[in-house]
Amino acid sequence: PGIKTFDLMAARTQVIKERVNVQFRAEFFNAFNTPQFNAPNGSVVATSFGQITGAAQARQIQMGIRLSF
Numbered sequence: 001p002g003i004k005t006f007d008l009m010a011a012r013t014q015v016i017k018e019r020v021n022v023q024f025r026a027e028f029f030n031a032f033n034t035p036q037f038n039a040p041n042g043s044v045v046a047t048s049f050g051q052i053t054g055a056a057q058a059r060q061i062q063m064g065i066r067l068s069f
Contacts, residue, residue: 023066
């Protein structure tokens with residue numbers, strides 16, 4: 001199966017004083033939550049031969065605040 005991901009980042013910087021800034025960031029990995037399937041089972045003797053039995057992690061969201069002075 002192919003890999004299709006769409007990552008997205010949004011940031012907002014706010015000036016508090018002349019030399020003090022606050023930045024808020026939000027990062028979205030696999031933003032549209034497209035499934036990323038694992039490789040098919042390659043063991044010939046297994047009953048699940050050729051089947052995809054798992055997937056990678058779903059959407060992940062990461063947020064942070066940064067204070068610069």
